[in-house]
Amino acid sequence: QVQLVESGGGLVQAGDSLRLSCAASGRRTFSPYTMELFRQAPGKEREFVSAITWIGGSTYYADSVKGRFAISRDSVKNTLYLQMNSLKPEDTAVYYCAAGSRGVSYYRDGMDYWGKGTLVTVSS
Numbered sequence: 832q833v834q835l836v837e838s839g840g841g842l843v844q845a846g847d848s849l850r851l852s853c854a855a856s857g858r859r860t861f862s863p864y865t866m867e868l869f870r871q872a873p874g875k876e877r878e879f880v881s882a883i884t885w886i887g888g889s890t891y892y893a894d895s896v897k898g899r900f901a902i903s904r905d906s907v908k909n910t911l912y913l914q915m916n917s918l919k920p921e922d923t924a925v926y927y928c929a930a931g932s933r934g935v936s937y938y939r940d941g942m943d944y945w946g947k948g949t950l951v952t953v954s955s
Contacts (some may be wrong), residue, residue: 832883833853833855833856833857833930833932833943833944834855834856834875834884834944834946835853835854835857835925835928835929835944835945835946836853836854836855836856836928836946836947837851837852837853837927837928837947837948837949838851838852838854838949839851839852839920839945839949840860840925840926840949840950840951840952841890841925841950841952842859842952842954843918843951843952843954844954844955845918845919845920845953845954845955846917846918846951847918847953848914848915848916848918849915849918849951850912850913850915851868851912851913851915851949851951852910852911852912852922852945853866853868853910853912853913853928854908854909854910855909855910855911855928855930856909858909858952860885860906860953861885861906861908861930862885862906862940863885863887863932863937864885864931864932864943865882865883865884865885865930865931865932865934865935866882866883866885866904866911866928866929866930866952867879867880867881867882867883867928867929867930867931867935867936867942868881868882868911868913868926868927868928868929869908869926869927869929869939869942870922870924870925870926870927871924871925871927871948872893872921872923872925872934874917875924877927877939879893879937880892880893880896880900880913880926881893881896881900881902881913882902882935882936883902883903883904883911884935885904885906885950887923888903888904888916890902891935895921896915896922899915899916899917899918900913900914900916901913901914901916902914911928911948913926915951918951918953919953920954920955921953922951922953923951923952923953924950924951925948925953926948926949926950926951927947927948928944928945928946929942929943929944929945929946930942930943930944931943931944941946
């Protein structure tokens with residue numbers, strides 16, 4: 832069974848940086864999967880943030896984070912990273928790691944596995 836565990840969230844000020852990690856386990860390789868990050872702010876729908884293909888490392892970003900966030904993966908450690916720079920108060924949300932076997936999806940329904948999330952709070 833695939834397990835995804837996020838870490839690295841916390842309370843920061845606007846303009847600061849954070850790096851989220853997502854440790855994946857339960858498979859020897861995650862090459863068939865696209866690894867993605869979604870976020871959900873209080874009272875809002877869960878939204879796509881970024882994605883990376885395990886093979887090839889193609890990356891995708893929501894317009895709201897493009898140029899500020901960078902996604903990467905370590906295929907040896909089976910770990911996904913999201914480097915978040917120039918954080919804004921509107922980035923405040925619970926960030927969820929997800930894995931999908933049907934290609935890149937911008938919607939939560941396209942994901943097969945989810946982590947429990949890590950909270951990022953950005954104060955102004």
